[in-house]
Structures are given as C-alpha cells and as structure tokens.
Amino acid sequence: MTQLEPKSARMLGFRCVACDATHSYEPQPYRCSSCGGILDVIWDDERIARSFSRELLRSRRERNIWRYRELLPVESTRHLTPLRVGGTPLYTVPALRRRFDFESLWVKDDGLNPTGSYKDRASAVGVAAALDAGARVGACASTGNAASSFAGLGASMGLETILFLPGFAPAPKVTQLLVYGARVFSVDGDYDQTYDLCEQAIARYGWYNRNAAVNPFLVEGKKTAALEIAEDLDFEPPDVCIASVGDGCIVSSLHKGFHQLHSLALTTRVPRLIGVQAAAADPLVRAFESGEALRPLRAGSYADSINVGTPRNGLKALEAIRRSGGAFVRVEDDAIREAQRQLARGAGVFGEPAGVAAFAGLHAARERGLLGPRERIVVVVSGNGLKDVEGARSAVGSVTPVRAEIADLRQHLERA
Amino acid sequence: MTQLEPKSARMLGFRCVACDATHSYEPQPYRCSSCGGILDVIWDDERIARSFSRELLRSRRERNIWRYRELLPVESTRHLTPLRVGGTPLYTVPALRRRFDFESLWVKDDGLNPTGSYKDRASAVGVAAALDAGARVGACASTGNAASSFAGLGASMGLETILFLPGFAPAPKVTQLLVYGARVFSVDGDYDQTYDLCEQAIARYGWYNRNAAVNPFLVEGKKTAALEIAEDLDFEPPDVCIASVGDGCIVSSLHKGFHQLHSLALTTRVPRLIGVQAAAADPLVRAFESGEALRPLRAGSYADSINVGTPRNGLKALEAIRRSGGAFVRVEDDAIREAQRQLARGAGVFGEPAGVAAFAGLHAARERGLLGPRERIVVVVSGNGLKDVEGARSAVGSVTPVRAEIADLRQHLERA
Numbered sequence: 001m002t003q004l005e006p007k008s009a010r011m012l013g014f015r016c017v018a019c020d021a022t023h024s025y026e027p028q029p030y031r032c033s034s035c036g037g038i039l040d041v042i043w044d045d046e047r048i049a050r051s052f053s054r055e056l057l058r059s060r061r062e063r064n065i066w067r068y069r070e071l072l073p074v075e076s077t078r079h080l081t082p083l084r085v086g087g088t089p090l091y092t093v094p095a096l097r098r099r100f101d102f103e104s105l106w107v108k109d110d111g112l113n114p115t116g117s118y119k120d121r122a123s124a125v126g127v128a129a130a131l132d133a134g135a136r137v138g139a140c141a142s143t144g145n146a147a148s149s150f151a152g153l154g155a156s157m158g159l160e161t162i163l164f165l166p167g168f169a170p171a172p173k174v175t176q177l178l179v180y181g182a183r184v185f186s187v188d189g190d191y192d193q194t195y196d197l198c199e200q201a202i203a204r205y206g207w208y209n210r211n212a213a214v215n216p217f218l219v220e221g222k223k224t225a226a227l228e229i230a231e232d233l234d235f236e237p238p239d240v241c242i243a244s245v246g247d248g249c250i251v252s253s254l255h256k257g258f259h260q261l262h263s264l265a266l267t268t269r270v271p272r273l274i275g276v277q278a279a280a281a282d283p284l285v286r287a288f289e290s291g292e293a294l295r296p297l298r299a300g301s302y303a304d305s306i307n308v309g310t311p312r313n314g315l316k317a318l319e320a321i322r323r324s325g326g327a328f329v330r331v332e333d334d335a336i337r338e339a340q341r342q343l344a345r346g347a348g349v350f351g352e353p354a355g356v357a358a359f360a361g362l363h364a365a366r367e368r369g370l371l372g373p374r375e376r377i378v379v380v381v382s383g384n385g386l387k388d389v390e391g392a393r394s395a396v397g398s399v400t401p402v403r404a405e406i407a408d409l410r411q412h413l414e415r416a
Numbered sequence: 417m418t419q420l421e422p423k424s425a426r427m428l429g430f431r432c433v434a435c436d437a438t439h440s441y442e443p444q445p446y447r448c449s450s451c452g453g454i455l456d457v458i459w460d461d462e463r464i465a466r467s468f469s470r471e472l473l474r475s476r477r478e479r480n481i482w483r484y485r486e487l488l489p490v491e492s493t494r495h496l497t498p499l500r501v502g503g504t505p506l507y508t509v510p511a512l513r514r515r516f517d518f519e520s521l522w523v524k525d526d527g528l529n530p531t532g533s534y535k536d537r538a539s540a541v542g543v544a545a546a547l548d549a550g551a552r553v554g555a556c557a558s559t560g561n562a563a564s565s566f567a568g569l570g571a572s573m574g575l576e577t578i579l580f581l582p583g584f585a586p587a588p589k590v591t592q593l594l595v596y597g598a599r600v601f602s603v604d605g606d607y608d609q610t611y612d613l614c615e616q617a618i619a620r621y622g623w624y625n626r627n628a629a630v631n632p633f634l635v636e637g638k639k640t641a642a643l644e645i646a647e648d649l650d651f652e653p654p655d656v657c658i659a660s661v662g663d664g665c666i667v668s669s670l671h672k673g674f675h676q677l678h679s680l681a682l683t684t685r686v687p688r689l690i691g692v693q694a695a696a697a698d699p700l701v702r703a704f705e706s707g708e709a710l711r712p713l714r715a716g717s718y719a720d721s722i723n724v725g726t727p728r729n730g731l732k733a734l735e736a737i738r739r740s741g742g743a744f745v746r747v748e749d750d751a752i753r754e755a756q757r758q759l760a761r762g763a764g765v766f767g768e769p770a771g772v773a774a775f776a777g778l779h780a781a782r783e784r785g786l787l788g789p790r791e792r793i794v795v796v797v798s799g800n801g802l803k804d805v806e807g808a809r810s811a812v813g814s815v816t817p818v819r820a821e822i823a824d825l826r827q828h829l830e831r832a
Contacts, residue, residue, distance in 0.1 A: 083505070083507065084507075155760060155763070172805040172806075175806075180761060184816065185815065201825055346571070385595065386800065392592075400599070404609040
C-alpha cells in the first residue's frame with residue numbers, strides 16, 4: 001500500500017459542534033477551547049477530490065475501511081489493522097421486502113465486523129491514530145461494544161488497552177475484553193462515575209483517548225459505512241438510511257460519510273437519516289420532537305447498546321438528522337424483539353437488540369408517514385446477535401422435548 | 417448471475433469412501449448401495465476445466481462461495497443464499513509470526529461467516545440442494561454449529577428447518593436456533609439416540625437430509641475454504657494447512673478443494689493437511705498412529721464442537737490426511753485455552769475453543785518435526801469465539817475492581 005499524505009495536509013481544521021467555533025489543525029485539540037464542545041473534522045475536500053475518484057476505488061482490491069484511507073484521519077500505513085474491518089455485506093432481502101411490501105430495501109449487516117459491531121470502524125481508526133501519535137496505551141470507558149472493539153483492534157496492532165467498566169457490566173461482554181488481553185477496571189459506581197475516572201486517568205497518565213465523546217477521529221472511522229453503502233449501490237445512495245441511536249455517533253457518522261461523498265462530487269444526493277431510539281431511552285427523540293434542549297433521563301431499555309440516558313454525541317446526532325431532512329422515531333422493547341425475529345427468520349440476519357432496533361424503526365417510520373412508497377431504503381444492523389444471546393432469549397419460544405422414539409415425535413408433529 | 421449447467425452434467429457419479437464402489441448419478445443415492453458407506457462426489461473435471469479458469473474468477477465480483485459455483489452441487493441460481501457465506505479473510509499475522517518465529521503464516525478466520533462458523537459453507541450448499549430437489553423442509557441432528565448454520569441459511573431462503581438436539585445442548589446455542597425460527601426437538605437421550613431419531617423421522621417424512629454423515633454434497637460446500645485460500649495466495653497453495661477435527665468433514669473438504677484445483681490445473685500442488693484433535697477426544701489420532709481401524713471412544717474435551725468420540729466422517733478424514741502426506745496431532749485442553757489467548761492477543765482473532773485448536777496444533781506439529789523451517793502455513797479458525805463465551809471464561813483472568821477515585825486506581829496501577 002502506498003503511503004498517505006499527512007493528515008494535516010488533508011484537513012483544514014476542526015469545527016465545534018456546540019458553538020460553531022473553528023480551530024486550526026495544530027496543536028491538535030481534543031475539545032473546543034472556547035466552550036468545551038465536541039469537535040468535528042473539516043476536510044479539505046477540494047484537495048482530496050483531485051486524486052480520490054471512482055476510478056481509484058475501482059482499482060483497489062481491499063474490501064475494508066482502508067480502501068477509503070484518504071478520507072480517514074490516519075497516516076502511516078503500517079498502523080492500519082490487517083483485520084477485515086468494514087466491507088460488511090449489503091444484503092438484498094427479497095423475503096422481507098415481499099412480506100412487508102417495500103419496493104427497495106437493503107440490510108447492511110455490521111455484525112460481521114471482526115469483534116461483531118459497527119464500533120470496529122471507529123476503533124480501527126482510533127488505534128491507527130493512537131499509533132500515529134506515538135502512543136503505546138489507549139483507554140476508554142464503555143459498557144460494551146466500544147470496549148470490545150478497542151480491545152480487539154488494539155490487540156491486532158500491539159496497542160495496549162485499558163478499559164473502565166461500570167460494575168454492572170454483563171459477564172459475557174467482560175470475557176471478550178479479557179480474551180483480547182485488555183486491562184479491565186470494574187468501577188464501583190455508575191456509568192458517569194466510570195467515565196469521569198477514565199478521563200482523569202487519561203489526563204494523568206497520557207494514554208490515548210478513545211472516548212467518542214472527546215475524540216473527533218472516531219466518527220470519521222464510522223462514516224465508512226456510508227461510503228460502502230454508496231459504493232455498493234454504484235454511487236446512487238438510498239433515499240433513506242435508518243440506524244439505531246444510543247450516544248448518537250452512528251447517525252452522525254452516516255451523515256458525515258454521505259455528505260462528504262456529495263462534497264467530493266462522487267454522488268448527487270444525501271439520504272434522509274432516521275434515528276431510532278428505544279422508547280425507554282429516548283432523550284434524542286424528545287429533544288427532536290420538542291425542539292428544546294437535550295435533557296438527560298434515566299434509561300430502561302433491554303437493548304443495552306442503546307440504553308443511554310445521556311447521549312454523549314447528542315448534539316452531533318440532532319444536527320445530522322435535521323440537516324439530512326430526516327427524523328427520530330421511538331420503538332418499544334417488544335417491537336425490538338419482534339424485529340429481531342423478523343430479521344433472523346426473514347433474512348437469516350441475527351442482530352443484537354440494539355442492532356435490530358433500526359428494523360423496528362422502519363415500521364415505525366412508515367406508520368408515521370416518513371417513508372415514500374417507492375423510496376430506496378437501507379437499514380443498518382449495528383451488532384451481532386451472538387453478543388447478547390441472553391437478550392435474545394426473551395424474544396423466542398422454547399424447544400419441544402421428546403423421547404427418543406418416533407412414536408412420540410409423531411404425536412408432537414401431528415399435534416402442531 | 418448466469419444459470420448453471422445441471423449438476424448431473426458436471427458430475428460423473430459417486431465413489432464410496434468405505435468400499436470404493438462407484439455409483440452413477442441417477443437415481444441419486446444417499447449412501448453406498450453395496451456397503452452403506454458415505455459417498456463422495458466424482459466431478460467431471462475435464463469438462464469443468466474447459467470453462468472454469470483464473471480469468472473467469474478474476475471477472476467475478478462476488479466474494480462468497482458462489483464465485484466457485486461451477487464446482488458446487490447446486491443448480492438454480494435462485495436457490496443461492498444472498499448471505500455472505502465464505503469470502504472470509506485470510507490474515508497475515510505479523511505479530512504472531514514474529515513471536516513464534518514462523519516465516520510464512522496466515523490465519524483464515526471462518527468465524528466471520530453469517531452464523532459464525534465454517535459450517536455455513538456446508539449449509540448454504542445443503543439449502544440450495546434441498547431447494548433444487550424441491551424440498552420445503554430440511555432436518556439434521558446436531559449439538560451446535562451445523563444446526564445453527566442450517567437454521568440461519570434455511571431462514572435466508574425460506575426453507576423450513578427441523579433440528580434434533582440431545583437434551584444437554586447448552587442454552588445459548590439453542591437460543592440462536594430459535595431466533596432463526598427453526599423447529600427444535602430436544603431429545604431425551606444421548607447424541608447417538610438423537611441422531612437415530614432424526615434419521616428415522618427423515619425416512620418417514622421425506623425431509624431433506626442435512627446430516628453430513630449421509631449427505632455427500634455438504635463437504636463440497638466446505639471445500640470452498642481451500643479454493644479461497646488458494647485464490648487469495650494467487651494460486652500458490654501453502655505447504656501445510658492445519659484445521660481442527662471433530663467429525664472429520666473440514667479436513668476432508670480442504671483436501672477435496674485443493675485436490676480439485678490441482679486436477680483442474682489451476683494449481684501445481686496439494687498442501688499437506690494436519691488434523692488437530694483434543695487429547696480428550698482423539699479417536700482419529702489413535703487410528704492414524706496405530707494404523708488400525710477407527711474405534712469410538714468417550715469424549716471429554718471442553719472444546720464442544722470437536723468433542724466427538726464417534727467421528728461420522730472419520731474414514732474420509734483419515735484418507736484425506738494420508739493422501740496429502742500430512743498427519744494427525746492431539747492437543748490438551750489447556751493448550752487450546754492458551755491458543756485462544758495467543759490468537760486473540762496476538763492477532764485480534766477471537767475463535768471458539770474448537771476453532772482455535774488448530775492454532776494449538778501448529779505448535780504441536782512443530783514440536784513433532786512435522787513442519788519445515790520455511791514452509792508456508794495456513795491455520796483455519798473454524799468458529800467465532802462469541803459462540804461460546806462461557807467456554808472462553810476458563811481461559812482468562814478477571815477484572816480489577818476499583819473505587820471511583822483516582823487515588824485508588826493509582827494504587828492498582830503502581831502495584832502492577
């Protein structure tokens with residue numbers, strides 16, 4: 001792989017999502033020096049467009065996020081993980097389309113990333129950026145997918161990872177971190193206390209910061225899903241793209257990706273984005289509907305990856321949805337369970353609860369009149385169902401016990 | 417996708433693995449009519465070679481098993497699942513190579529298949545063949561990956577699946593089946609009784625038979641892993657290919673794939689195959705070492721997908737290993753646990769215990785002098801670690817509990 005131009009040459013600087021102030025590239029800030037808000041990378045699309053083209057992409061064999069490396073805040077090609085991050089399939093789903101009467105529907109299965117979630121896109125870029133910056137240790141606070149993806153991608157590149165988890169984190173998710181060799185601190189406190197301890201430790205020990213609420217590079221990694229969707233559809237992006245929302249990074253990143261393709265003149269439109277929250281964890285839906293400021297609330301959904309009461313990228317997400325002309329919708333936990341069954345049975349795609357919430361949101365959006373009858377729609381499934389088999393249990397029935405005799409089996413079959 | 421020639425035109429017939437008798441293609445037999453042995457497809461490679469070439473492959477965009485469709489026992493392209501089965505990454509693993517001093521080493525991660533295992537290759541072909549045959553229902557007996565892959569692939573194509581599990585099957589594996597909408601019978605008996613009930617039911621109700629001990633088409637689906645390895649290495653197959661062995665289908669299929677490429681003159685050599693069994697479930701190692709007949713034994717490994725005392729494709733596996741000039745090796749459960757950590761920490765690949773046993777076998781094979789110093793080696797990881805998180809728990813340490821105070825954290829960090 002050829003070397004990349006320094007990222008400073010490809011970026012113009014940063015813009016604060018909260019106060020709109022702009023900041024130059026050097027010295028690299030983490031947060032807005034005026035107001036403390038989250039920053040957003042401003043790319044020099046004019047410069048990038050000179051060499052980044054459809055032809056360039058056609059000439060590339062790799063099917064992972066690095067095929068878009070000029071659009072990513074990474075530098076040394078030695079720091080790009082060899083794991084297949086991204087390049088996830090965009091499925092045509094004929095049976096689902098017929099059953100629910102959609103003309104053009106695709107499902108992007110991001111559960112097929114190396115550690116099983118969309119977050120691998122962010123972590124791969126976070127690990128590369130950490131190594132570019134000379135770091136040997138990175139840290140983050142997370143209850144789930146961000147932590148496991150950082151641990152796995154870090155392991156693939158020899159970056160040591162230190163993870164802070166609130167004490168209630170479920171055992172299977174913790175096991176995955178430990179297998180990858182991460183150092184895991186279980187904090188006697190809630191998520192906010194855990195997060196604060198992580199930030200204090202990062203400030204003190206100088207570890208690379210992989211918290212998406214602070215690090216503006218992570219959303220850049222995530223935007224690759226939009227780039228893939230557009231490329232897989234021959235640069236005709238869908239009319240609507242639907243994703244579930246916890247902290248708000250995924251919808252922000254989808255908008256950023258589609259928007260950048262448009263800015264690079266590789267496409268001619270930006271899809272409307274529909275963000276889906278669980279009804280029991282819907283602060284962004286409320287802020288969107290009321291037009292008032294985002295207010296934290298106590299979250300209570302079973303879909304743990306989106307069970308977020310204080311979204312850390314809420315402003316970015318609200319802005320992305322509004323600018324795209326889209327909307328937020330809420331779905332009940334039971335609708336998420338139903339969506340999990342529908343996707344698994346109608347398409348063979350087993351997503352985790354937060355991952356399939358987007359499919360539940362598809363129904364909700366249609367009921368609310370948010371979808372035109374012939375629109376082309378992409379639903380993003382953000383995590384693998386194997387990540388939370390226990391959560392899936394409440395969505396299904398049970399086995400039929402039989403004796404090891406054909407007569408007994410026959411009775412069961414004939415009864416059914 | 418263009419239509420395929422009927423498979424009867426591409427196949428010459430079947431050969432019995434036990435007695436070497438040959439059988440014509442029609443009427444399609446399940447087992448040898450002379451001795452009841454398992455059959456093996458005989459392909460008309462001369463005919464296939466006329467149109468199947470490297471150029472043809474280069475022209476194909478799909479990165480899944482269907483890019484090799486002329487070599488598969490499938491017919492109607494309407495019966496090919498849209499799920500991305502196969503096309504799994506072959507990773508260069510620089511850190512592992514350095515750490516363990518291997519010159520050329522790759523890891524193929526088949527845990528990234530849609531339902532998380534190598535078995536998806538077999539099930540995708542099983543589902544297509546069932547639909548080609550006009551079946552609406554398919555059945556199999558399995559404790560794990562074969563069942564979940566059949567349920568998932570069946571769901572993707574609208575084939576109803578009926579699965580027979582012994583009563584002891586672990587809850588998470590059962591949940592996956594139910595999510596996919598399979599009908600699951602939990603049989604009050606051991607695996608052999610479960611298997612027998614399944615075969616009786618198939619005979620009675622005419623369901624399509626997905627049991628790999630009977631259906632000769634499944635191994636053909638599995639051979640695609642060898643085709644991918646060869647193609648990813650620019651048709652220079654490795655010297656050695658290592659895989660774990662339970663029933664024996666995977667090593668048989670790897671040999672078949674490499675052998676067919678050679679027969680089609682697309683490659684110039686067939687790798688030596690090394691089959692790895694858990695020491696507590698090693699009937700094939702014993703038969704290989706003693707040269708005597710395969711004898712069933714009581715299996716006791718924690719690596720459940722290869723915890724097989726009565727391998728149903730044992731003869732095929734022994735023949736494949738012998739014909740390739742390879743060997744069988746055994747590894748202790750603790751070595752499997754160690755291999756799970758090594759792969760996750762050194763490459764970011766989290767495999768299930770049976771999946772990583774092949775990597776433990778790499779060490780064992782070197783100790784036994786079975787590997788040349790500069791040989792090119794591919795290790796196949798056959799299943800995703802998320803399938804058995806509970807099993808991984810015994811391979812790792814634990815989290816460090818801390819109070820939500822930087823002072824407490826500092827003490828822990830300084831102690832370490």
